Amino acid sequence: MSKLLNINNYHYPRGGSDVVYFRHAEIFGEMGWNNAYFSMHHPKNVQSEWSQYFVDELELGHQYALWKKVLMAGKVVYSFEAQRKLNKLLDQFQPDVAHLHCIYHHLSPAILPVLKARGIPVVMTAHDLKLACPAYLMLNKTGICEKCSDGNVLNVIKHKCIKGSTLASAIVGAEAWVNQQLNTWHDNLDAVVVPSKFYIEKFVQWGMPRERFHYVPNFVEAGLFEPTYQVGDYFLYFGRLSWEKGVPTLIRAAAKAGVKLKLAGTGPEDAQLKQLAADLGADAEFLGFCAGEKLHNLIKGARAVVLPSEWYENAPMSVLESFALGKTVIGADIGGIPELLRADSTGWSFPSADVDALAARIEEVSAMPDAKLNDMGRQARQLVEQEFSKQRYMEGVRDVYARLGVH
Structure with a gap:
């Protein structure tokens, strides 16, 4: 053994x-x-x-x-x-x-x-x-950061890359050195x-x-996910409510496109994001932390899931779980997100942090025939079963x- x-x-x-x-x-x-x-x-x-x-x-x-x-x-x-x-x-x-x-x-x-x-x-x-x-x-308060690629880990301290703290950054810098x-x-x-x-x-x-x-x-173990291919009337984001996840960009894009948006999750910028939605007059509903069946039902009821990240995501499970539930994904073209999407088959990408491009993509999906989205949801489920088992x-x-x- x-x-x-x-x-x-x-x-x-x-x-x-x-x-x-x-x-x-x-x-x-x-x-x-x-x-x-x-x-x-x-x-x-x-x-x-x-x-x-x-x-x-x-x-x-x-x-x-x-x-x-x-x-x-x-x-x-x-x-x-x-x-x-x-x-x-x-x-x-x-x-x-x-x-x-x-x-x-x-x-x-x-x-x-x-x-x-x-x-x-x-x-x-x-x-x-x-x-x-x-x-x-590879992220700090200024955005994507690759300054240490030359081997100089002092950049970690200089830019306070760990929680904006000099002390925490110094400890991690010492660890790296x-x-x-x-x-x-x-x-x-x-x-x-x-x-x-x-x-x-x-x-x-x-x-x-x-x-x-x-x-x-x-x-993902597809057998544990019961898909729904019918589409709803709202777009969904689920995850951490923070700037690097692109949530401010999504709220601005949803307001520009005039669509209904639901956000499931919590995070350090919860209050600021709610204020941003109010200031823009966005039709945005903040649902707080959701998990299990409650989250699955939200995903199944959506028109599409949106992943608007502005940092180097690895291979987000949120994409695969959405696919398993029969839903397409609109994802930022950053990190490992694009390699999970198949254009006009399981989802679409847009330039990360581009409000206008995301708004245009949301408008396109909003106007798309339900039958087309239903078919794409089936293709997304099939992709998970075949390539992500x-x-x-x-x-x-x-x-x-x-x-x-x-x-």
Whole structure:
């Protein structure tokens, strides 16, 4: 029986990458693999027999004494605690492969040399751009940022790329510099699974070896989604309410096009966005956080879903889930979004941050015959079933493992 060590900062479904961490382990468990987990203690954690090896909780945003924050900052840069506890886990569980998800800031890249020293193949899923960008999003308050592509991580501090904070940015900058000097990522990472082709090209542009990256698209289990191909009279956005998601652009475009807009989600700019909609006289309804059946019903009732992002999205699940529910998507031509869309088949793209172009696209879809949108919804569902299935994900990852001699 093959043995898989799953590693992630959080051991509860906090966000999309954490859900992938659990589903990945479940898929290989279903195939007969033996799973172990390495993570961080947290009050919301799912119970695990491996929790005795988890590192102490570390959240710099919490209120701690100054000395404790200094200690935590050191762990962000390079965690010796994570190294010690991982070594203890490895004394009990000798995996055939370790698969990492999000590990920075909490577990830290310090765990990679531990795995390498034991001869364990190390695979990581790139849920974001951290391998290239110290701030992991190639984004700051000025917009898209690639200033660190020359290797000068001082830009992180200069531009306060982490939450607009000099201190937080300095800590992350130090983390990037230390691991840059130690070649932590380069010397200890055997393969990287990437859900979007765009991210692979971006990593290569930043000087990383193309052969280390492997395209394995995200998946949805279509059988869990009951599609509706009839279309409604509103356009829908669901996700975080923040500027980098392009929500202000969407509100302006919807007001210009004179269409009904529904927004499901919360975020730091909730109040400002509501005021913007009121000032423009937009027919916009803010629904707050929605999930599960409530969100699915909103998607199924829409005319189309809009994803107006203004940052380098990876391979957003919102597109695939909309397709699974029989809905087309209007998406910004940025990051990995365009590669998920098939023009006039499953959706349309528009130039990111272009209000007039988005308004024109919304007007076009608003005037389109229902029968045309119904047919496109069926094509979207078919695309998910064929190209973004759990089977394809499993085969893709197994192929990566096999290249490292793990079967």
